[in-house]
Amino acid sequence: MKKMISLALALTLGLSLTACGSKNAENTESASDLAYVQDKGTLVVGITEFEPMDYQDADGNWVGFDADMASLFAESLGVEVQFQLIDWDSKVMELDGKTIDVVWNGMTLTEDVKEAMECSNPYFNNAQVVIVKADQAEKYQTTDSLKELNFSVENGSAGMEQADAYSLSYTPVLDQATALLEVSSGTADAAIIDYLMAVASTGEGTSYENLTYTVSLADEQYGVGFRKGSDLAAKLNEFFAEKYADGTMKQVADKYGIAEKLVEQ
Template sequence: MKTKKLLALLLAGAMSASLLTGCGGGNTESTTTTDDTGDTSAETTSDLAYVQDKGTLVVGITEFEPMDYQNADGEWIGFDADMAKAFAESLGVEAEFQVIDWDNKVMELDGKTIDVVWNGMTLTDEVTSAMDCTNAYCNNAQVVIVPKDVADQYQDVDSVKGLSFAVESGSAGMEQVQALGANYTEVADQATALMEVASGTSDAAVIDSLMAAAMVGEGTSYADLTYTVGLNSEEYGVGFRKGSDLVEKLNDFFKTSYDDGTMMKIAETYGVQAAIIEQ
């Protein structure tokens, strides 16, 4: 039932969402510098060369099941994590995962603390103006989370406007709550937002539908919570520094892995196959 409900939300969103073909150029760049003697030397600004030289692709993430989360051994797994590992391997490097403050993701990227933001990131205008992004690879929606025993009271947008929400700072969910004009508290990540509702500190949360399907309801850690209203439709992309030549590399990797079935196989492992966008 949860899978069918998620699929209905995603299909409804996909019908109204415009097709995104990426949000930046992603061409390899080089600059030439001249010293006092007139000699010139090429100084590469290629992200690909930078990553391959240091041997790691540092991936900026938050705790976000089923996209990026840790198993019992402390290893980062999930659809995005597994895809990032496979992409890094294709470049001849290792993926290294770095938990970041989501609100500071652009600063982390530009400061080279991380090389890529790959964490179920919604392709908003703010994101696409600050980063060079890949083609969209996954459909999503922002959904309202409430305690199961009061869910029947909150089945449409108007009914939830008076609730007090917990939302991840700087997230697409926060934007939706702001649009509602509702009261909200900013928290570190979506997992914390769920904890706030479970503890009764907040009436509701707004999180990604993919996370809701994995973490809320029967058989999960939050069996007493459920998701009701879908507030929007959106698509996920991966973000790199402006001018990064890794954008084209990842777009090519997405297409190859979609065509050979690798992307869908990984998606099925984490139950997100209904949301995958054809490449």
């Protein structure tokens, strides 16, 4: 009899633990990323230095189209925004490890990105372009002319994908800002960066007056990335639609001279 009672108690306990485990798993699976961000009171935005999307002004504040819109989005959620520099090649690990909540940095919506993240609707048109010294530009106007060059590209970027696609020789670097510096200083012959950054960062009146852009290698679109399954993506799409309709997105884009590439929401 004692053995039967013990067995019954063990079975009851086992079923109870199983039910509890199932309930916990269900809670974990159904957890809201929006609620998580609002509970902790911060939206941590993963970025790299990327003018005109995310860069620091003279006072050390993060500004740019993406930085400004991220600040407004955080405000709409009732939380504080925090910007965190990341290694671009580790962006998915940063998201999944919850060291950041979102990747918002002129991110190209490649198939790999869309598979690894929950992405917003596209909000900017862009392209990957070749950067060379201005006095050498006439020599490099076709893809065939690029074969002899040594490139600098951001590790894990759409620019690196294009270098691979065209079988170009390259060295991966931390970010696109570094890639520009490499070309300007002569340690690389050329770079592949985003068109929007090329417009803001090269030519007369910019930080790199000795550089220009030539060949366009690929047309693409920007999106914002969250953890896979995150409900924040749908929330951001609603925010984008609202801010496009009331003119805020265009106003911010005009501020940085890139409104012609804004995608209707």
